[in-house]
Amino acid sequence: MRARPLRAARLAACLTIAFAVPSAAEPAPALRELKTAVIKATTGLCPKGATCHKDRAGSFVPKTRIGIVAASIPEQADVDLYVDAEISTKPEMYQCNEQDATGCVFRAKYAGPGLFDYGATSGSTYLGSNVTNTNISFPSGFAIIISAGTPIHLHLDVINSSLIDLKVDQDAWLYYVPLP
Numbered sequence: 001m002r003a004r005p006l007r008a009a010r011l012a013a014c015l016t017i018a019f020a021v022p023s024a025a026e027p028a029p030a031l032r033e034l035k036t037a038v039i040k041a042t043t044g045l046c047p048k049g050a051t052c053h054k055d056r057a058g059s060f061v062p063k064t065r066i067g068i069v070a071a072s073i074p075e076q077a078d079v080d081l082y083v084d085a086e087i088s089t090k091p092e093m094y095q096c097n098e099q100d101a102t103g104c105v106f107r108a109k110y111a112g113p114g115l116f117d118y119g120a121t122s123g124s125t126y127l128g129s130n131v132t133n134t135n136i137s138f139p140s141g142f143a144i145i146i147s148a149g150t151p152i153h154l155h156l157d158v159i160n161s162s163l164i165d166l167k168v169d170q171d172a173w174l175y176y177v178p179l180p
Helices: 003-020
Strands: 035-046 051-060 066-074 081-088 104-111 133-137 144-146 152-160 166-178
Touching: 035 152, 051 166, 066 081, 066 104, 081 166, 104 133, 152 166
Parallel strands: none
Antiparallel strands: 035 051, 035 166, 051 152, 066 133, 066 144, 066 166, 081 104, 081 152
């Protein structure tokens, strides 16, 4: 007689699981438009051996309230550069900290490979390339919320350890959804 209550409990559990799992016939959730903003920034000419720091090297001001869901900073150094890049709403770099991280989106550091042969007259003079991307994306349903009209800055701190003066340009890509 104990088999019947056990069978009934198993049947109830199977039905609960069957109805909890979405079927293939259910429509997919509606997609929301993902937008992209590119912040173009530059330190300007950075002399050889110099440290070139520029707060607000580039900015993006959203016209509506947005939720940033991902960011990418393409590493663009083919020469001996150290680059520290920060994306935030702070007016100056290095203001994001454990006491106030509001508006702090992303920070990345990278270093280029350096020149291999400064006296070369043909062929590649580089030891290697560091053209990669540093990315961050937030879990589904989470975003960094930025109010309309709030500037988002790309701050740069560059150390030019190469033997040549360079114009240092850096892009940052923001992926966001417009919010009501």
